[in-house]
Amino acid sequence: MKTYRLVAFVIAWFIFSLVWITPLTAGNVSQRSTLRGKAIYEKHCAACHGADGRADTPIGRLLRPRPRDFADPIIMARLDDSQMIAAIELGRAGTAMPSWREILSPADMFDVLNYIHSLQQPLPAGITxxxxxxxxxxxxxxxxxxxxxxxxxxxxxxxxxxxxxxxxxxxxxxxxxxxxxxxxxxxxxxxxxxxxxxxxxxxxxxxxxxxxxxxxxxxxxxxxx
Ligand code: HEC
Ligand code: HEC
Missing domain, CATH: 1.10.760.10 (Cytochrome c-like domain)
Known part of the structure; x- marks a missing residue:
């Protein structure tokens, strides 16, 4: 009887951890990354790119080329993660976008990228x-x-x-x-x-x-x- 209860307990715990804990911790990791990214973004990036990502800031409006609109799903569809990481790491020659290699660690860059994705507005309904x-x-x-x-x-x-x-x-x-x-x-x-x-x-x-x-x-x- 005891072993039976133990086995049942282990199975229940296993299912519990699978159903509950995995998504909880996975969610926390990406949430923590986004929060860290937000702090980095607000400190280093928002002056040009805007708190909402639209680059509609006093500086952003003056720049040529203007910073990309991170909120617009159509514009964002033109950028992939590797391009964005490269832009953050190396900057973009001939533009106001500086290199962040000396200031941000690779983990910082990943977190700020996660945050940038969270600024993107959803696609209009019905758009495949x-x-x-x-x-x-x-x-x-x-x-x-x-x-x-x-x-x-x-x-x-x-x-x-x-x-x-x-x-x-x-x-x-x-x-x-x-x-x-x-x-x-x-x-x-x-x-x-x-x-x-x-x-x-x-x-x-x-x-x-x-x-x-x-x-x-x-x-x-x-x-x-
Ligand atoms: C001084 C203004 C300025 C600051 C500060 C700045 N950016 Fe930029 N950023 C720009 C401009 C301008 C562009 C557009 C470059 C282009 O058109 O090629 C750009 C482009 C980018 C791109 C690439 C998008 C593309 O067009 O390929 C990413 C990603 C990006 N910035 C992220 C960041 C992050 C993250 C930070 C903060 C750590 C930051 N930027 C800080 C001005 C800035
Ligand atoms: C400065 C003017 C100019 C701009 C800007 C321009 N084109 Fe063209 N395009 C031309 C001319 C002129 C021809 C005709 C060339 C010929 O007949 O030899 C042409 C031809 C073409 C052709 C025909 C190819 C063929 O086999 O005959 C395509 C496709 C094309 N352009 C696409 C584009 C796209 C896409 C863009 C924007 C990314 C673009 N063009 C921007 C002037 C331009």
Whole structure:
């Protein structure tokens, strides 16, 4: 009888610890990391990046380029953790973002990154990952491409009209015959002899994939004349 009770106790304890203690401690670790990250962030980062991560601070507004908006899920989808850790560790050359290598330990950097993630607002309801890709692609297009290729994708912009060759008209029928791979290649490496610059150093492969997706979905015509 005694052994039976002991075994039952051990099993109950085992289940209890599995169900209760594991998530509790796991939760505490990440909560503690976020709290430590918050303190570091408020001390070193908030002056530029803003307490809410939106970079809408007196300093943030003056900077060119401006600090990234950590609250915007579409903008944040363009950054992955390794890029962010690299930016924190090494700084970003040619911008106001300093290197924190001398001031923060690797654990500090991890904690502050955790905190930055907690500033991100949720995706609007009903937005799937596929839709997010398109929204990020649109953001990239508006920011870097529409000045030449235009909001309608036909290249009819004041700048585009003055270029020779003209920017590619994404609404032209021959787009269907150009592969995604080819389009992504041109975006990455540019087109020599034209105003189409290489974007590979400014856009990640993910950004390039998404902007091509956006161009196809938004401008390409599927009607047959
Ligand atoms: C003096 C202003 C300033 C301070 C202080 C500052 N940043 Fe930045 N940070 C910037 C700017 C400006 C950028 C944008 C760089 C760019 O566009 O390439 C940036 C970019 C970043 C990025 C990369 C995002 C990207 O665009 O790739 C991360 C992550 C980041 N900062 C984290 C931090 C953290 C963490 C701290 C505090 C430990 C901090 N920053 C402090 C100005 C600042
Ligand atoms: C300064 C103006 C300019 C900007 C900015 C620009 N482009 Fe272009 N783009 C051009 C021109 C001009 C061509 C046509 C080149 C040709 O026909 O040889 C072109 C061609 C292209 C093509 C067609 C490739 C092909 O196979 O014919 C793609 C795709 C493209 N651009 C995507 C982009 C994307 C994506 C961006 C933003 C990240 C961008 N462009 C920004 C001027 C620009």
């Amino acid at each position: 990952h596929a839709k997010l890709d398109i929204l990020v692609g649109e953001h990239v297009y508006q920011k870097y491409c529409s000045v030449c290729h235009g909001d309608k994708g036909n290249g009819q912009t004041p700048l585009g009209r003055g270029l020779f060759p003209n920017p590619k008209d994404f609404t032209s029928m021959d787009m269907a015959g150009i592969s995604d791979k080819r389009l992504m290649f041109v975006v990455e490496y540019g087109k020599p002899g034209s105003a189409m610059a290489p974007w590979g150093s400014r856009l990640s492969p993910e950004d390039i994939r998404r902007v091509v997706l956006y161009i196809r979905q938004t401008f390409e015509r599927h009607d047959i004349k």
